[in-house]
Amino acid sequence: MIDKNLIDLINKDIDKTISPSEKEKLSQYLKENPDANVLYNELLQTEHMLDKLEDIIPSPNLKERILNSIDYNLYSTKKINSKILDYLLSIFSGSRTKYAVSFALGMIAGLIILTVIFYNSTFHDELESYNTSGTIGLHKSSLVQTIDIFSEDISGRVDVSKVNNFYGFDIKLNSQDKYRLIIEFDSANLSFDNLSLNDLNSVSLEKGLGYVQISGSQDLNYSLSFSAKDLTSEKFTLKILKENRELFKKEFFVSKN
Amino acid sequence: MENEDFKLVSDCLSGNGRSYEVLVEKYHKIIFRLANKFAKDFDDAEEITQSVFVKAYENLKDYNPKYKFFSWLYRITVNESINFEKRKKSVEKISENFRSVNDDPDKIYDNNALSDVITDALMELDMLYRMPVVLKHFLDYSYKELSYLLGVPEKTVKSRLFTGRQLLKDILVKKRVL
Structure with missing residues (x-):
């Protein structure tokens, strides 16, 4: 059994931290204990042996490999954002949630499409309503008067519609002969805007102060539109003439409401 | 620094x-x-x-x-x-x-390089003792510093260091290096 004090002294001597007085003490002890002296020498040699270990140099690319295995985002602010994103993604990663999210996205997409369709439709209506080259949007207008026409030479129907301060006349007439259709109106408040043909047959148009005249023959289908400056009740007179003979005449009012 | x-x-x-x-x-x-x-x-x-x-x-x-x-x-x-x-x-x-049964148990002695034999001897040493021996020898750290590195009290460092040196000596003797 080696004395604890001897252990300390040998350690200190090998580590070169021994004081002169301790070194003297150690030498004296080793002289008196040959076994301890053998051990001491072998331990010194062992320590010297360690000096003979070759100094091995690492691979030239070790540094590169180390740097490549570092996650540099660990301490960057982007990482915090990424963590938030990861958290959000983890919420949506469940299968039920996935379906719910898909459904919600589908609904949103559907709403967007419907909004676009509705917007286009509204925009188109406005064009039709306020642009003098078009006819009023029928689906937004209300039918205010229907006039059935029956005479020996001509028959048909005139539908009068209104939206805001716009008036539309949808005219469908059947005749084998030439005729003139005249609409008289108050030019102080009303003005004729447009004629649009709803079939391939041609007509001729004549505009004057307070009236508009359409001349045609055969079966015709066309529309007329008027706009009013002020929203008041309007009086219209519808006449159909064959040559100079009046076949049909009707006066009617369209109230401002 | x-x-x-x-x-x-x-x-x-x-x-x-x-x-x-x-x-x-x-x-x-x-x-x-x-x-x-x-x-x-x-x-x-x-x-x-x-x-x-x-x-x-x-x-x-x-x-x-x-x-x-x-x-x-x-x-x-x-x-x-x-x-x-x-x-x-x-x-x-x-x-x-x-x-494989063909593994030669004396293969270690085939390499005459002293460095390799010493390295092998170190590796035979249990890590518990190899650590203080290596750290003390190569870093020349104080017992206090070794205590921090190894996470054990200074007293334990001293004891393990001495035992480690003794065991390493025995291994080297066995390998006929000493």
Whole structure:
């Protein structure tokens, strides 16, 4: 059994931290204990042996490999954002949630499409309503008067519609002969805007102060539109003439409401 | 130097990854040499070194500037070497069952290079004793510093150091080197 004090002294001597007085003490002890002296020498040699270990140099690319295995985002602010994103993604990663999210996205997409369709439709209506080259949007207008026409030479129907301060006349007439259709109106408040043909047959148009005249023959289908400056009740007179003979005449009012 | 290391560490924590490259450049060779004293195999030592720097980076926020940065790296190296050896031993245990009967048990003596024999002797030493022997010899650290690195009291350091030296001596005697 080696004395604890001897252990300390040998350690200190090998580590070169021994004081002169301790070194003297150690030498004296080793002289008196040959076994301890053998051990001491072998331990010194062992320590010297360690000096003979070759100094091995690492691979030239070790540094590169180390740097490549570092996650540099660990301490960057982007990482915090990424963590938030990861958290959000983890919420949506469940299968039920996935379906719910898909459904919600589908609904949103559907709403967007419907909004676009509705917007286009509204925009188109406005064009039709306020642009003098078009006819009023029928689906937004209300039918205010229907006039059935029956005479020996001509028959048909005139539908009068209104939206805001716009008036539309949808005219469908059947005749084998030439005729003139005249609409008289108050030019102080009303003005004729447009004629649009709803079939391939041609007509001729004549505009004057307070009236508009359409001349045609055969079966015709066309529309007329008027706009009013002020929203008041309007009086219209519808006449159909064959040559100079009046076949049909009707006066009617369209109230401002 | 310590202030310089601490500044680099602070820079890293502020998101400047380039600062860590400076630390890796500065210490990777010395960490490798130390790891190579704990692990005989060259590749193992490089793996340990790589692992040390990855662990150090991941735990940089826990670094206590009270200690020198490289002492902290040495401490991680000690822990990583112990863990590496544990993992390797468990793998070797499994592979022992499949070892070829043609393996020559005296193969170790084929290499006459003294360095290799001493390295082999060190590897035969249990990690518990190899650590203080290697750290004391190659780093020339005080018992107090070794106490920090090994996480044991100074008294235990002294005791393990002496036992380690004795055991290493016995192994070298057995190998007829002494």
